Amino acid sequence: MVSSHPLRLDVVSDVVCPWCYIGKRRLERALALVPDVPVAVSWYPFLLNAWVPREGMAREDYLVAKFGSVEAYRDIANRVVEAAAQEGLQYNPERVQRQPNTLDCHRLIHWAGASDAAAAMTQRLMELYFRDGGDLTERDVLVxxxxxxxxxxxxxxxxxxxxxxxxxIEAQAAEASQKGISGVPTYVLAARYAISGAQPPEQLAAAFRQVAAEADAG
Structure with a gap:
């Protein structure tokens, strides 16, 4: 039975978070599993690396600062590359030469939301970064x-x-942290329930159906 009210789904993510990239694809698959449950999706920022300068920094310097060395990230990257491939996505970490601060990316997503294109904007930025190694610190690239x-x-x-x-954007990111969100992606259902991590589509779909049914039951 079709739900009488759209289920509110707030997605908290960052465009340079590889599990957000994977999680977005799994979310799309989950939504396809529950066509009878209308879901109103909104996108909210998480600044995964707020310490990165606004102008960005060399990827190698970033990996050393965050993981200790480039080599230390290699095993992590290999696992993510494999997980992305299983979802039909490409992650080419060797192409990334510049680590961005994503504040401007989140501004674009926010502005795209006015024309219901926030998801498309998120996807485009993620593709540029993970698949193409695009420099999201470059104004021309963002435009x-x-x-x-x-x-x-x-x-x-x-x-x-x-x-x-x-x-x-900074206030929204701060609010997410204040609400206890420390990892992304995080899916907040009906402003009440939070699901953290790039969960399998079947689990997300089951949660959507359960929370929607609860909302319909009052």
Missing amino acids: QAAADVGLDADETRRRLATDEDIDL
Whole structure:
């Protein structure tokens, strides 16, 4: 039976989080498993590496700072590459040369939400980073990504050159941390239940159906 009210689903993620990349694909598969459950998806920021400068930093320096060495990340990366491939996704860590601060990426996602393109914007940025090794610190790269999902390129360039919505994104990311979200992706259902991690589609689908049924039952 079709649910009478859309289930609110808030997705907290970051575009440079590999498990968010995988989790987004699993979320899409989960939603396809429950076509009778309407789900209203919103995207919220998590600044996985808020300490990275706004202009970004060399990927090698980042890996040393976060994991101790480039070699220490290699085994982790191999596992993620395999998990991504199982979902039909490409992760090419050797192509990534620049580690971005994702504040501007989250601004793009927020702006894309006005035209219901937040998910598409998220996907485009993730593809650029994980598949193509794109430099998300480059203004031209961000503007082209926005244009790819239907945003006006000139308007996006103008807005990126300002401080528009920086405070909003930082406040939303801080709120997620204050609510106890320390890892992503995190899926918040009906503003009440949180599911952390890139869970299998079947588990997500079962949770969506259960929470939607509870909401319908009052």
